Amino acid sequence: MRWQHACLIVLLMAVPAAVQAGEPGSAGALFLRFGMGARASAMGEAYSAVAEDATSVFWNPGAMPAVLGTHLTLVHNEYFQSLRFEQAATTHETKWGTFGFMFTGLYMDDMARYDEFGSASPLGTFGAYDVAFAVAYGRYIVPNTAVGISVKPVYERIDELSASGLAFDAGIYHVSRIPGVKLAATVANLGTPMKFEAEEYALPRYVRVGGSYEREVPELDGRLLFTFDAMFPNDGGVREHIGGEYSYRRMLSLRAGYKAGYDSEGATFGFGVLYRQINLDYAFLPVSNDLGDSHRFGVGFSF
Numbered sequence: 001m002r003w004q005h006a007c008l009i010v011l012l013m014a015v016p017a018a019v020q021a022g023e024p025g026s027a028g029a030l031f032l033r034f035g036m037g038a039r040a041s042a043m044g045e046a047y048s049a050v051a052e053d054a055t056s057v058f059w060n061p062g063a064m065p066a067v068l069g070t071h072l073t074l075v076h077n078e079y080f081q082s083l084r085f086e087q088a089a090t091t092h093e094t095k096w097g098t099f100g101f102m103f104t105g106l107y108m109d110d111m112a113r114y115d116e117f118g119s120a121s122p123l124g125t126f127g128a129y130d131v132a133f134a135v136a137y138g139r140y141i142v143p144n145t146a147v148g149i150s151v152k153p154v155y156e157r158i159d160e161l162s163a164s165g166l167a168f169d170a171g172i173y174h175v176s177r178i179p180g181v182k183l184a185a186t187v188a189n190l191g192t193p194m195k196f197e198a199e200e201y202a203l204p205r206y207v208r209v210g211g212s213y214e215r216e217v218p219e220l221d222g223r224l225l226f227t228f229d230a231m232f233p234n235d236g237g238v239r240e241h242i243g244g245e246y247s248y249r250r251m252l253s254l255r256a257g258y259k260a261g262y263d264s265e266g267a268t269f270g271f272g273v274l275y276r277q278i279n280l281d282y283a284f285l286p287v288s289n290d291l292g293d294s295h296r297f298g299v300g301f302s303f
Contacts (some may be wrong), residue, residue, distance in 0.1 A: 027235040028201035028257025029154055031106040031130045032167065032189050035059075036087050037075055038281035038298035043243025046227035048210035049173070049184035053279075053300055054089040057100035057136045060186045060208075061148030062171035064098040064138035067091045070303040078295040082109040089134075097139030100150070106130040126159040132150020132167070144175040154194070154203075165194040167203055185209045205234040210241075222248040227257075237261060242270075250274060255283075264289045270296075277302040 028112035036058035042047035051059035052066045070088045077085035089102040107129040120285040132155070139150025152167040189203040210229035218226055229241040243257030253272040259265045270283035279300035286293050 027204040027233070028163075028194060029156060029165070029189075030132065030204050031085070031104065032152070032154065033204050033206065033233075034077075034104075034106070036089065036102075036104070037073060038270060038283040039245075039253075039255065039272055039279075041283035041285060041296045042255035042257065042268055042272075042281070043097060043227060043244060044241045044259050044268050046124040046210060046212075046229040046241035046243040046257060048171070048186055048208050048229050049182045049212040050225070050227055051173075051184075054091045054100070054206055056138075057089045057091065057102040057134055057146075057150060058104075059085075060171035060173055061100065061136040061138050061150045061169055061182050062146050062186070063184065064091050064100050064148050064171040065093070065137060065140050065146040066173065066175075067093065067098060069093055072301045072303075073298060074300075075296060075298040077297075084108065084250060091136075096138055098148075099247075100134070100136035100138070100148075102132075102134035102136070102150075104130075104132045104134075104150075128158040129157045130154075134169075138171075144177075146173045147171065148173075152189075156194070156196075158196070161196050163194040163196045165191055165203065167191040180214045182212045182214075184211070202234060207232045220246065220248075223250075 006136045023043045035045040037055035040055060040059065046062045051063040054071040056063040056067060060247050072090045075087040075205060079085050079137045084107055086105045087103065089100065091098055091100040095175050096163045133151050134150045134152040136148060136150035138146055148171050150169040154165045154167055158189060168190045169186065169188045171184065174183045176183060186208045189205045191203050200213065208229055208231045210227065212227040214223060214225045225245040227243045231239045239261035241257065241259050244252050245255045247253040251274050257268040259268065264287050265285065268283060268285050270281065272281040281294040281298040284293065
């Protein structure tokens, strides 16, 4: 049990560094905070205590041991303006614990290039993209509590400039003795600052704590799930996430949520369909300030 205790100690020691407050805009590589999965997005991204699928690699590596067998999730995000976001994650259960892998990529249409003198016509175009990979591992330390960690190489590129770094996540997942209650905590994006030439910026660190409550409702011929997360970023104030889901006979799910503390985001909506071992999910995220709305599509496979 020594190494399990060490994991808990490391997680607790990482919390002060992750929540150390900074000025808004002081963190970079913000795509590392973009939520993964259409189901989670539809539920207001209140998902740290619900992540019992392959997206747990992102939301809480400590929840990966709750994913039975092998699970694969693919997500396409039509973000506002010309931004697009592609994600893929998989988890695999073994007798030694659960292993996970994740890919995240943010890209956009080419943009017109102008010089520092404000040329009247474009001088060609340039592109920009961000990518990150993750390798994760989690296991139960006692029958109802699991911990996990992940390592993420990060790469950003704007035209001919690039920056790279290494980020670390850790999480804990607990199934309460109270029926239907689950609790979770994660710390994400720990690591040294990244740098574009001379400009250095911190990784978008945060601590997230959350809980969920689920119960069967025979009168509705289904089940209800309620979730809540509080996120403490290193470049702003606390942000609250709440979500809910009604699942009819575990075949059709209706979802809604709300994200508080954001300038341009708030309510979220979506639905999901389960057919045999395949999940199809959709999320709609209205975005204010004339940025355009966001649509997220996901498909999950269980083996």
